[in-house]
Amino acid sequence: MAWWKAWIEQEGVTVKGSPHFNPDPDAETLYKAMKGIGTNEQAIIDVLTKRSNAQRQQIAKSFKAQFGKDLTETLKSELSGKFERLIVALMYPPYRYEAKELHDAMKGLGTKEGVIIEILASRTKNQLQEIMKAYEEDYGASLEEDIQADTSGYLERILVCLLQGSRDDVSGFVDPGLAVQDAQDLYAAGEKIHGTDEMKFITILCTRSATHLMRVFEEYEKIASKSIEDSIKSETHGSLEEAMLTVVKCTRNLHSYFAERLYYALKGAGTRDGTLIRNIVSRSEIDLNLIKCQFTKMYGKTLSSMIMGDTSGDYKNALLNLVGSDS
Known part of the structure; x- marks a missing residue:
């Protein structure tokens, strides 16, 4: 990996983990926070939002070894509501978390197409392969087959197409x-x-x-005298329109796409907590800082200020820790 790429990726991370890490005292702190009557939520926030995902996995191992209990299950039994949902999300290894989100979007009545579209259109070929592997391991089923069983028509085709990961996201070669x-x-x-x-x-x-699609969009605008987005909006509707527009948005600027998802989760009446939690948790160790910059540019306010205005209590404190300072 080129040094600048590593630097950019490091710049994008809001949760860097603890430099002098030892899982044993952390596991003990969590055990004490949940022992007896009442739970010390702040202690849980201080440990889990300040550790990287890899460190959280080590803490879970140590918790099991020291106290003979599963950390995630213990957290579930002690916490509730959105705060529980957020903390449990932090405990999943990344690809298993995304597999779970996809599984949850399809199980039971009604399919949450938006969740499936968001994940499949915004991940790289390599990430999608890892998600498929995790899905099969955890649910004993093929993600592709489940999507086919749960969607139909052109939406099914675009989702399966995205899942195939035939997009060449490495070379950057453009044939004019x-x-x-x-x-x-x-x-x-x-x-x-x-x-x-x-x-x-x-x-x-x-x-x-x-890179190739960016050039296609430019050429399209010359021929059609309108943007590819406008054409998609006038030619399609519903979930297929959403899926096509998402691919275009992720192609043009991935950070803007996630900024828009977060804004949409926070604006208006009621917070879309599933979208908020998923995007903050899954981008915190990739590019959340860059998404935050884009958010401020697009909406004239910071992500933190909107979280402060829209959430409360332990849930709010944990989210703000994950999002990091606005400086």
């Missing part, structure tokens, strides 16, 4: 001729004909690299 051809094909598949050729859109959006 192919970019023009792709733009013409998209125009012909949408604006030009009566009825839309959805498969053409799905194929191009799901199999080309981000």
Whole structure:
């Protein structure tokens, strides 16, 4: 990995973990915080939001070895509500957490398409492979088959296409001729004909690299005199529209996409806690600082200030710790 890439990634992290880490005293602190009557929530927040995911896994091992109990199960029995949901999310290894979110989005009545779209459109090929592996290990089923059983039509096709991870997200190579051809094909598949050729859109959006697609979007605008987003909005609707727009947003600027997801979770009446927790937990060790900068740029206020205004109690304190300072 080039040094600058490592530096950028380090810059993006809000939860760096403890430099002088020893899991044993941490496990003991947690045990004491939950022993007897009443729970010391602040002690739980201080330990778990200030450790990296890898360190939390070590603490869980030490907790089991010292006290013969499963840490996550103990936390579940002591905590409740959104705070419990957040703390339990922190205890999952990253890919297993995303597999769980996908599984939860499909089980029971009604499918939360938004969750599936968000995860599949915003992860790299490698990340998707790890999520599929974790899903199979934890649920004894194929993620692809479950998605096929739970969705239908073009939405099913775009999700399966994204899951195949045929997008080339490494080379950054752009073939200008192919970019023009792709733009013409998209125009012909949408604006030009009566009825839309959805498969053409799905194929191009799901199999080309981000760098290549950026060029396609530019060429498209020249031909169609409107943005690819506007065409998608006028040609499709519902979950398919959301899925296509998400691929475009993640291609244009991944950090803006996550900033928008967080803003959408916090604005208006009622907080969408599932979206808020998932995005803060899953990006805290990747690029949450960069998402925060983008958030302020886009909405003129900081992510922390919106969390402060929209959440309360231990839940709020834990979220603010994960998001880090605004400086």
